[in-house]
Amino acid sequence: MGLGRFCRSAAVCALAVFIRGEAVASLSEFRFDRDTLSFANSTVFEYEKGEVVRKTRPTNEKSERYMRRCFVMSRTIVQFDKFARFEPRGAALDDGELAARVRAVTHMRPWNDALPWEKRIVFPGYADLRSMSKARGRLMQKHIGLGWPTYFRLGNARMFYRHDVAYQEKTHNDLNRALARNEFFILYLSDYPTLHINHAVTVLARKQFRSKEGEDRYSVYDPNHPDAPRELKWLPKKGAFDYEKDEEFVGGFTRAFQVYGKPFQ
Numbered sequence: 001m002g003l004g005r006f007c008r009s010a011a012v013c014a015l016a017v018f019i020r021g022e023a024v025a026s027l028s029e030f031r032f033d034r035d036t037l038s039f040a041n042s043t044v045f046e047y048e049k050g051e052v053v054r055k056t057r058p059t060n061e062k063s064e065r066y067m068r069r070c071f072v073m074s075r076t077i078v079q080f081d082k083f084a085r086f087e088p089r090g091a092a093l094d095d096g097e098l099a100a101r102v103r104a105v106t107h108m109r110p111w112n113d114a115l116p117w118e119k120r121i122v123f124p125g126y127a128d129l130r131s132m133s134k135a136r137g138r139l140m141q142k143h144i145g146l147g148w149p150t151y152f153r154l155g156n157a158r159m160f161y162r163h164d165v166a167y168q169e170k171t172h173n174d175l176n177r178a179l180a181r182n183e184f185f186i187l188y189l190s191d192y193p194t195l196h197i198n199h200a201v202t203v204l205a206r207k208q209f210r211s212k213e214g215e216d217r218y219s220v221y222d223p224n225h226p227d228a229p230r231e232l233k234w235l236p237k238k239g240a241f242d243y244e245k246d247e248e249f250v251g252g253f254t255r256a257f258q259v260y261g262k263p264f265q
Contacts (some may be wrong), residue, residue, distance in 0.1 A: 030204060032221065032229050034127075036077050038134035039141065041223035042067040043248050068147030071188075071200040073223035074108050075260050076144045078184045078202060080129050082114035083121060090124025095139055098123075102143045110186070110260040122188060130156065150200075155265045158257050159190040165239035171256050172234050172241075176216070178261075179206050186261070187232075189243060189254045197249045199224075200259065213237060232256075 043067045084105050093101065101121050126132035133140050143248045150156075171187075184201040192198075201221070207217040216234040225246065233242040238253075243253025259265055 030081060030228050032204070032219075034130050035081060036226060037073055037129060037140070037223070038130050038226055039066060039137045040226050041069045041073055061166045061189065066141050068150070069141075069145070071150035071153070071259070072106075072145035072147060073265065074186050074200045074202045076106055077129065077221060078110045078186065078260070079108055081184070083108050084129075085117060085120040085122055086126050086128055086132070087124045090122075090134075092125025093123070095136075097198040098136060099139055102140055102240065106130070106144045106147050109263075111265075112264050150239050153259070155257065156188065159188070159192040159225055159255070162177045162257065163255070168241065168255060169239055171258060172216070174261075175218075175256075176206065177204060179203065179218075186211070187257050188257045189241075189258045190257070191254050197243065197254050199249075201230070201232070201263060207231075 084101075088094045090097075101123060103120050123132060126135065175185045175187075187201055187203060189197050189201060202221040203218050204221055205219045207219060214236045217237075218232045218234075219229040220232045222230040230246070231244045234240075241256045242252055243249060243252050243254045253257055
């Protein structure tokens with residue numbers, strides 16, 4: 001083999017390794033504006049400043065609303081990050097094939113290890129989950145999972161008896177360890193028996209800033225708020241979590257329970 005030909009071959013191989021390395025490296029680089037769902041979960045009741053202002057809605061409005069899916073959506077972004085990949089240059093799939101692939105991804109166990117790049121389920125025609133869910137939102141809503149089964153999850157029972165500070169401290173430690181391993185941490189938030197909040201979110205990252213009181217702050221994907229991350233705090237003096245105020249939640253104290261970290265959780 002001539003020197004020129006060898007150099008060209010080496011350059012091609014080096015480029016392939018570089019491109020492949022970039023593809024693999026990108027798997028751990030989660031971006032909110034790219035890797036979350038574009039549509040929102042809607043609450044059953046209508047709220048203002050965390051208080052219910054209306055429990056019934058017009059029939060036509062009810063039929064258009066996508067609700068009771070906070071668990072499903074929190075799980076879905078993890079499943080797509082671990083088990084799917086996008087090929088924007090390909091032709092978009094028809095509804096039947098797209099629905100089948102969406103179901104295939106969302107039926108995988110979210111606590112499993114991420115699939116290698118070449119074994120992932122491919123979604124051509126879109127650059128990322130955000131753009132696909134914007135273009136094919138209704139189809140995705142129909143096939144990422146039902147809302148009502150989440151009310152009967154075995155792990156939900158912890159809200160009735162796991163009220164001790166020690167359990168919340170353990171959850172906080174488990175959360176930090178998972179994030180240090182570059183893993184997601186899906187949380188069920190509840191302040192039972194008050195029930196100001198009954199919700200699921202996905203913790204994405206631990207913020208660098210730490211207050212003088214030693215509070216930890218976390219960036220969170222909240223299915224009710226697709227436009228930007230929300231904030232969850234850990235208050236060491238209280239041994240409790242604190243969630244950001246919004247229209248649906250008065251803000252403040254909430255217990256946190258990890259979900260989808262293992263079977264039956």
